[in-house]
Amino acid sequence: MINIPKGTKDILPQESYKWHFIENIIRELSSIHGLLEIRTPTFEHTELFLRGVGDTTDIVNKEMYSFLDKGDRSITLKPEGTAGVARAYIENGLGSLPQPIKMYYLTSVFRYEKPQAGRLREHHQFGVELFGTYHPLADVEIISIASSFFRKLGIEGLTLKINNIGCKKCRQNYNDALKEFFSKNSEDLCPICNARINKNPLRVLDCKELSCKKVILNAPICTDFLCAECKAHKETVEQGLNSLSIDYTNDPYLVRGLDYYTGTVFEFVSEKIGAQGTVCGGGRYNDLVEEIGGKSTPAVGFGLGIERLLLLMEAMGVLIREKETTEVFVIPQNDSFQNECLKVISYLRENGISAENDLSGRSFKSQLKYANKMGFKYLMVIGETEVNSGIFSLKNMANGEIIELNKIELVSFFRR
């Protein structure tokens, strides 16, 4: 027996309808918001993620599926969606189209992690990216897309946490202040945080170690270091959210683990799905495009984990549309009507009606039982009466009612 690789999941025929449900809502939502789909490759040059996501991040440091291909190129399975989209934006000159460009993607992403509830090695992300404007309205648009997606799915009670970690200029000042503060308190910080003080002091704010948390309580707050421009940006975003009645809480300690974020960052969090509570995360990344070799282009976006979304919907008892079932099951009265039965099925299918028959030589009675278990909506028996009269009796499996129809009426019956 060869098992499924660690941290991956089969999506089985009996549950794929849940995915279709979500995918349909994603496409509907995207079209309402004027988002076009972008599909980028499953793998990219490793360099893209080193420079894009950042070589001090955990994702790049220890979680990438990287390998040398037969041409000795270092290739990496994408660990997130944004870098590939940014690369495609530059490479295809999307910057010369009318700006901003809004797009969405739905893709597998891969991270070599230790699996646990809500965390897999291959998971699926729905993401939205918006390129080409610094305007805070773009941030509002992105957050409101995520928010209305949850509303459309009937998910309530998520906490939206937002923060502004500042642009290059004000982040430098804040970083300096943090370094100074943490250095003074270094004996109370865990070893990992001590290592982070100089490389990426922002990350210390995210530590869950009790002793660190105590120190963090008194740490300088990034809001106090924002330049006038960032402050104004933050206010406009908040006003936009207010006018859309999107609830949020300011979390000055919200720091995201990908280096490309600048300015606005946000997360939608739930307490209902275990320790991995972040369902959706995103923010601005005004320096990413330039970082990977394009000309300076502002951008904002989010990523949303489909598996966590499903966990959440399950935990909240959110209803998902029933799976599609076949309309008609056709049974020959006996073996001599086998071919007549095939003709009827073919006729139904030609007319767009889903129809099935027994393919394993079951007895008449067993076929009935089978039809019941499979949940087919209607049942039809083909025998002497039908062949001679051209009238078919259709049995409604839910209530036992029998309706008699000719061939033409049969088709219009299902088109009602």
Next chain:
RNA sequence: GUGGGUAUGGCGCAGUUGGCAGCGCGCAAGAUUGUGGCUCUUGAGGCCGUGGGUUCGAGCCCCACUACUCACCCCA
């Protein structure tokens, strides 16, 4: 990478002081040959995660390994 838990038919589980491997669901067939669901009968399906040890005898006790799972870290 660091901890805790678990491992017995397709799924969910029981298995007594160590003594013939079971139950429920599901699956398959049948109960006077043109109508399912309820009920009844029958059947298929397991090297008890792997390797060692103790014992006359191990699903059970001991050791190691592996896988799964939850949590830390980090993220969606």
